[in-house]
Amino acid sequence: MKRKLVLVGNGMAGVRCVEHILKLAPQMFDITIFGAEPYPNYNRILLSSVLAGDSGLKDIVLNDWDWYRDNNITFHAGHTVTKIDTANQKVVSDKGVTAAYDELILATGSLPFMLPIPGADKEGVIAFRDIKDCETMMETAKQYKKAVVIGGGLLGLEAARGLLNLNMEVSVVHINHYLMERQLDETASRMLQAELERQGMKFLLEKQTEQIVGKKRVTGVKFKDGGFEEADLVVMAVGIRPNVALAKESGIELNRGIVVNDYLQTSVPNIYAVGECAEHRGVAYGLVAPLYEQGDVLAKKLCGLECEGYRGSVTSTKLKVSGVDVFSGGQYNEEPGTRAIRIQDEIDGIYKKILIRDGRVVGAVMFGDTSDSSRIFQLIRTGEDISGREKEIVLGEDFGSRNGNGGTAVGAMSDDEIVCGCNGVTKGTIVKAIQEKRLTSVEEIKACTNASRSCGGCKPLVAQVLNCTLGEDAVTAAKEGICGCTTLDRDEVVAAIRSMHLTTSKEVMHVLEWSNPEGCSKCRPALNYYLGMVWPVEHAEERESRFVNERNHANIQKDGTYSVIPRIYGGVTSPKELKKIAEVAEKYDVPMVKITGGQRIDLLGVKKEDLPGMWEELDMPSGYGYGKALRTVKTCVGSTFCRFGTQDSISMGIELERRFERLNTPAKVKMAVSGCPRNCAEATIKDFGVVAIDGGWELYIGGNGGVKVRASDLMWKVRTKEEVLEYSAAFLQYYRENAKWNERTSEWVQRVGLDVIRQALDTEEKRKALVARIDETLKLMKDPWKEIIETPELRAMFESLPAKDAAAAAE
Numbered sequence: 001m002k003r004k005l006v007l008v009g010n011g012m013a014g015v016r017c018v019e020h021i022l023k024l025a026p027q028m029f030d031i032t033i034f035g036a037e038p039y040p041n042y043n044r045i046l047l048s049s050v051l052a053g054d055s056g057l058k059d060i061v062l063n064d065w066d067w068y069r070d071n072n073i074t075f076h077a078g079h080t081v082t083k084i085d086t087a088n089q090k091v092v093s094d095k096g097v098t099a100a101y102d103e104l105i106l107a108t109g110s111l112p113f114m115l116p117i118p119g120a121d122k123e124g125v126i127a128f129r130d131i132k133d134c135e136t137m138m139e140t141a142k143q144y145k146k147a148v149v150i151g152g153g154l155l156g157l158e159a160a161r162g163l164l165n166l167n168m169e170v171s172v173v174h175i176n177h178y179l180m181e182r183q184l185d186e187t188a189s190r191m192l193q194a195e196l197e198r199q200g201m202k203f204l205l206e207k208q209t210e211q212i213v214g215k216k217r218v219t220g221v222k223f224k225d226g227g228f229e230e231a232d233l234v235v236m237a238v239g240i241r242p243n244v245a246l247a248k249e250s251g252i253e254l255n256r257g258i259v260v261n262d263y264l265q266t267s268v269p270n271i272y273a274v275g276e277c278a279e280h281r282g283v284a285y286g287l288v289a290p291l292y293e294q295g296d297v298l299a300k301k302l303c304g305l306e307c308e309g310y311r312g313s314v315t316s317t318k319l320k321v322s323g324v325d326v327f328s329g330g331q332y333n334e335e336p337g338t339r340a341i342r343i344q345d346e347i348d349g350i351y352k353k354i355l356i357r358d359g360r361v362v363g364a365v366m367f368g369d370t371s372d373s374s375r376i377f378q379l380i381r382t383g384e385d386i387s388g389r390e391k392e393i394v395l396g397e398d399f400g401s402r403n404g405n406g407g408t409a410v411g412a413m414s415d416d417e418i419v420c421g422c423n424g425v426t427k428g429t430i431v432k433a434i435q436e437k438r439l440t441s442v443e444e445i446k447a448c449t450n451a452s453r454s455c456g457g458c459k460p461l462v463a464q465v466l467n468c469t470l471g472e473d474a475v476t477a478a479k480e481g482i483c484g485c486t487t488l489d490r491d492e493v494v495a496a497i498r499s500m501h502l503t504t505s506k507e508v509m510h511v512l513e514w515s516n517p518e519g520c521s522k523c524r525p526a527l528n529y530y531l532g533m534v535w536p537v538e539h540a541e542e543r544e545s546r547f548v549n550e551r552n553h554a555n556i557q558k559d560g561t562y563s564v565i566p567r568i569y570g571g572v573t574s575p576k577e578l579k580k581i582a583e584v585a586e587k588y589d590v591p592m593v594k595i596t597g598g599q600r601i602d603l604l605g606v607k608k609e610d611l612p613g614m615w616e617e618l619d620m621p622s623g624y625g626y627g628k629a630l631r632t633v634k635t636c637v638g639s640t641f642c643r644f645g646t647q648d649s650i651s652m653g654i655e656l657e658r659r660f661e662r663l664n665t666p667a668k669v670k671m672a673v674s675g676c677p678r679n680c681a682e683a684t685i686k687d688f689g690v691v692a693i694d695g696g697w698e699l700y701i702g703g704n705g706g707v708k709v710r711a712s713d714l715m716w717k718v719r720t721k722e723e724v725l726e727y728s729a730a731f732l733q734y735y736r737e738n739a740k741w742n743e744r745t746s747e748w749v750q751r752v753g754l755d756v757i758r759q760a761l762d763t764e765e766k767r768k769a770l771v772a773r774i775d776e777t778l779k780l781m782k783d784p785w786k787e788i789i790e791t792p793e794l795r796a797m798f799e800s801l802p803a804k805d806a807a808a809a810a811e
Ligand SMILES: Cc1cc2nc3c(=O)[nH]c(=O)nc-3n(C[C@H](O)[C@H](O)[C@H](O)COP(=O)(O)OP(=O)(O)OC[C@H]3O[C@@H](n4cnc5c(N)ncnc54)[C@H](O)[C@@H]3O)c2cc1C
Pocket: 008, 009, 010, 011, 012, 013, 014, 034, 035, 036, 037, 044, 045, 046, 047, 048, 079, 080, 081, 082, 107, 108, 109, 110, 128, 129, 130, 155, 158, 243, 246, 274, 275, 276, 277, 285, 286, 287, 288, 289, 291, 320, 422, 455
C-alpha cells in the first residue's frame, strides 16, 4: 500500500519538494495537497514581472491543473488547513475536507508584515504577496494616480517599478537613511537611488509612517515628523513573517518560524516543514534558493535515500528592475577583520566591493555590472582559501573581459560555478544536459535542469552557456520546438501527422520521440487541435487535453462559478427568446445578467452543477464564449433600419455565424459586419471583418481589439453575398491549416505576410478546395451543450461532482 503524503501549502517550496519526490519515487506516495490560494502552483517571484507588464498571469503558472491530475495528486485548491490532529494523523480544511497522513509537510510560507498603525485597514492599503495583490494594483492603476510604497527593500522597489510602468506616480517611503540596507552598503545604495530617481521614482527616506488617513479609502500617509504624502494606494513592503498559525495550534515547537532539524523534521513525529515557514539553525529564509535546497533534502529523506542533511545556505540577491544591475551576496558591510577590494567607475556607473576575511571571500556588493557575480558567489559559497592570491583571484585575468556579452566569460567559468542561483544549477550540469540530451534552446534547458525556471535572471547566462557549448551558429539555426517535450516545430509536427498518418496524441508523442511521453500542458491541447484539423473524421476529440473552460463548455470565473452565453445569431433576438432567458436566469438565481461586447447575453455566476439544467431549459446552442472557435459575429443594423446602410449587414452576419458556428480554430475568432463604411460594428478590429460599400463588400483580416490592438488589413473587395461566404470560408480554413495553435489571426498575418495569404486564395480553384475542406469539418460539428445534456455520463460529470475546479481561471 502506498504511504499517504499530505502537503499543506501549494507554494514554491512545498511543490518543488513534491516534484522531487515524484522523480525519486513516483509510486511511493498517495499525495494530497491543500492550497489556500485558489490557483495551481505559480511562480510568486514573477509577480514583479507581471506587475511590470513583462509577463501575464497565465505565464507564471509552474504546474498547471493537468500536472496534479497527471500525477494522481488530490488537490484541494482554495482550502486552508485549519487543524492538525497529530494524535490521529489527520488534517482538516476550513471547508471541512479531512485527509489522513503518514507524512505531513508544512510549507505555509510567510505573511507580509502589515504595520500596526491607525488606518492600515482602509481600502486601498495592501501588501504585495500574491496574485490578488497584483490584480488589485493593476486595477487600481486604471482609476487612480498616486501610489505610496512603504519599504525600500527588494519587494518595495520591485512594486514601485511595476506601479511606475502602470503609469502611477510613485513615492517610496523608507525608514532607513538609505535603500536596501539589508542587502547593500551605502555607496551602492546611493547609486541605485540615483538610477531609480532617473526612472521616475520619488524617495522619502528616514520616514516613519504614523497613520494612514482617509475616510473609507486611503487618501494619504502621515509621518512621525509631521510630514504628509498623498496616496490613492498604499503598498506595504516592510518585510515578512513566517506563517506559523497552523503549527502553533498544533503544538509544534516554534521560534520565529517552525523549528526544524537538518532533515526538516519538526518537534512532532512525521511532520516536516520546508520553505519560508521553517526556521533552521535560527534562520528563516526569504529567497527560493535555500528553500529549494531544503525541499531536495526533505524529498530524499521521505523517499528513504541517504543524504547529508541540510546545513544552511549562504544567500545572494539581485534586484529585478529593468535597467538596474544590482547584486548582493553574503556579507555586505565591513566589520572588524574584513578587508575590501573596491572598484568604482564613476564614468560607467559601476561599483564593486568584495569583502575578504582570513583569506576567504565572505561577501560582495555590485552595482552597474553584475556579470562576475556567479564566480564571486562561488568563492563565497565554497569558502576557498585564496590567501596571498586575493587580488589575482578576485580580480582575475578575465575580470574585465567578463563584462558585457561574455562568450569569453562563460568559457572561463569552471564547471562547478553556479549559473542559476535560484535553482542551484551549475555550468557543468547545463553543459552535460546540452550534450547528452542534444538540447538546442533555453526552454529545453529549463525543462531538463530547472535552470532559469524561477526569477529568470540567469536566462542570458544560460543562453551564453548554450552558445559556448554548441557554437553560435548551431543555436541560431536551432528552432524552438512546440514545447519543451520536443525539438520539432509546428510545421514539422503537422507534416509528420499528415505523412505518417498519426491520429492520436499518444501516437504523435511516441513516434516523434517526445522527451516527456505524457506531453505537457502546452503540447497536449496543441496536438489535439492539429490532429482534429488534419484528420477531422478519424481523430477522436481528446477532451482531457483541453483547458478547463473548453472541457466544461463554460467560462470559469474568478470565484469558481461559470458563465453561460447562449448563441444569439448576429446579436438579433426576440421578446420570446428574451423572456426565456430571463426566466432561466430567475429560476437559477443568476447573480448577474450582462450584455457582452460582442452583443450577446452573459449569465454570470452559475454553479457548475446548474450548467446542464440551464442549457436544457434555454434550449439554445452554445455561444462558445469560452473556446478557441468562432465567438460572435457582431452586426450593425445596416440597410434594414439605418438610413446610411448600403447593404443588409444583419442577414449577412447571421448567415456567417450560422455557417461557422462550432468551428475549431487555432485561437478564438471574432467577426463583424457593418452596413456602410461608418463601421458601427467595428469590423476593422476583428479577425474577419466585412464592411458594406456601394455595390459590394470589403473584406478585412487580422484585426484585434484586445491587449495588442491591431487594425485589420483590407484584403479583398467582392460584389456578392456568395463571394463573401466563399472568401470567409477559404480564409478561415487557410488560417486553420497554417497558424500555430493559440496564434490569433493578428499575430499570424504578421508572421506569414499578407501576400502569402492573398496568393493562397487568388484563384477560384484554390478557394473551392479550401471551402471543401472546411465543409468536411463543419458537417461533423455538434452542439456541445446538447451533447452533454443528452449523454448521461457527461451530464453526471457536472451534476454529481462538487465544483472543485475553483478558480481555475489561472489556466
Ligand atoms: C513579488 C515577489 C517577488 C519575489 N522575488 C524573488 C526573487 O527574485 N528571488 C527569490 O529568491 N525570491 C523572491 N521572492 C520570494 C519567494 O517568492 C518566496 O521565498 C517563495 O515563494 C517562498 O515559498 P514558500 O513555498 O515557502 O511560500 P509561498 O510561496 O508563500 O507558499 C505558501 C503557500 O501556502 C499557502 N498556505 C498558507 N497556510 C496554509 C494553510 N493553512 N492551508 C493551505 N495553504 C496554506 C499560502 O496561501 C501559499 O500559497 C519574491 C516574493 C514576492 C512576493
